[in-house]
Amino acid sequence: MSHIDSAPSTPGKVKMEKSSYFFTRGGGARWHYSLAKLTVWSFAFLALILIFFLRSPAPSAITSAADPSRRSLRNYNWGGSAWEKRVRASARARSSNGLTVLVTGAAGFVGTHVSSALKRRGDGVLGIDNFNDYYDPSLKRARQALLERTGVFIVEGDINDEALLRKLFEVVPFTHVMHLAAQAGVRYAMENPGSYVHSNIAGFVNLLEVCKSVNPQPAIVWASSSSVYGLNTKVPFSEKDRTDQPASLYAATKKAGEEIAHTYNHIYGLSLTGLRFFTVYGPWGRPDMAYFFFTKDILKGKQIAIFEAANHGTVARDFTYIDDIVKGCLGALDTAEKSTGSGGKKRGPAQLRVFNLGNTSPVPVSELVSILERLLKVKAKRNIMKLPRNGDVQYTHANISYAQRELGYKPTTDLQTGLKKFVRWYLNYYSDGKKAVE
Incomplete structure (x- = not known):
């Protein structure tokens, strides 16, 4: 019982305690009445919860929208x-x-x-x-x-x-x-x-x-x-x-x-x-790979970010052609x-x-860009940037x-030969670059 409940309601009068109230004459009827009200409100509350869940989106839909990693768990036929x-x-x-x-x-x-x-x-x-x-x-x-x-x-x-x-x-x-x-x-x-x-x-x-x-x-x-x-x-x-x-x-x-x-x-x-x-x-490669989006951005005339390590250190990769x-x-x-x-x-x-x-045979990323420039016959707009601390390493x-x-x-397959095959596929797949630059 709270402090407020035990304080006098008016000067000179003492508020009857709730525990005594339920055991006075007639209190039994009032107790049953209160219990009935409580039951009604409980059922009403449960009904509201049920309606809420029935009208809410399915949990899988909520999860899919919030977390792309779960999209693949949708139902398949x-x-x-x-x-x-x-x-x-x-x-x-x-x-x-x-x-x-x-x-x-x-x-x-x-x-x-x-x-x-x-x-x-x-x-x-x-x-x-x-x-x-x-x-x-x-x-x-x-x-x-x-x-x-x-x-x-x-x-x-x-x-x-x-x-x-x-x-x-x-x-x-x-x-x-x-x-x-x-x-x-x-x-x-x-x-x-x-x-x-x-x-x-x-x-x-x-x-x-x-x-x-x-x-x-x-x-x-x-x-x-x-x-x-x-x-x-x-x-x-x-x-x-x-x-x-x-x-x-x-x-x-x-x-x-x-x-x-x-x-x-x-x-x-x-x-x-x-x-x-x-x-x-190589051909049919992943668009999130540097050689792929470099090709796209060079054709669009956009700047491409070329990373360098501390003290102008070279960033190089051991590029491996898909056939190998x-x-x-x-x-x-x-x-x-x-x-x-x-x-x-x-x-x-x-x-x-x-x-x-x-x-x-690791090749500097700058050389990768130079090869693409020659194959595409377009000069790249290079933006030299420091290698970010986002998981990339300096070389492989x-x-x-x-x-x-x-x-x-x-x-x-060396990088020059492999990129030539990739560029040929890319230009063909994207209709001579028209799709790529839209």
Whole structure:
């Protein structure tokens, strides 16, 4: 009881305490009356809450609007006899010893090229992609159309969808998984960190959970990144070098993926091969990559930012052409040993590897721009800026001796040649640059 309730209401009179009130004569009726009022108001309040929730947007819609990382969890149409028929047809190998590969992120840059190469050589390929809008989805749809012409079907779905993944493995006994689905980009992690955890960690774990429990377990090759070397200053980067100093959240999620892969290999006997890609470029590439948006901005006559390190230090990248990356991916699939688990239980030691896939020839970003100027026949408007502290590192340089020895990996495309092929594709895809400068 509060101090106000116990004070006299008027001089000389004492306010009756509420506890006494309910036990005076007639108080029983008044108590029942008050209880009835309380009950009525409680039901009214509950009714208002129910109406509010019924009229409110669905939680998934609210989440999707607020957090782009959750957009990919929308409902997809999959299942049914016609759908299963397409899945089986796409995954059917043309030869008895061909691989049957599930490619995640198949509508992505690397995913499209790897899927096409596998299909061309006679392997069975099924893709899965959520077609998110991190960059222009129309480019992903164009890649999808390209793959469909080669006989590759891409299931529209999310790697976090356990039911979908289990259904795919029920329909097709995949021998291999080429896991390329991921939230890419170093700088975007500062805007939407949740999308990286959602795709690169939760999505990877969900995929491994499904793979560990199917029988037979597939061998898994997956995309790590050169970014795991982070602030390491020893060059060229070797697979034996430290990777405990990530410079970005993207790098941290890829490093986490390598540790997660080790765990699932150790406990469940999954065969896992990680590939650390070094700045992949080429036709059908990602618009968020420097060579891509440099090309667009040069054609539009816009300034382009060229970063330099402290004391005018050079910023360089080990640019690796897409065809060379594809050779490394196929080499990893071809040399991947079978997983040793069954029914989610490890039966023996399983293969665990990680390889650098780079070009071994770092090129200054300023030289990249010079090559684009010559190919486009347009002078770039350069804006020299200090390298920001947003996750970018000063240089990358791959030691590929391990991949050469184990995978037969040998890059053959220099930056001049590779950019020439990219520019030819770019001008053709964007109608001689007209679309690009709109």
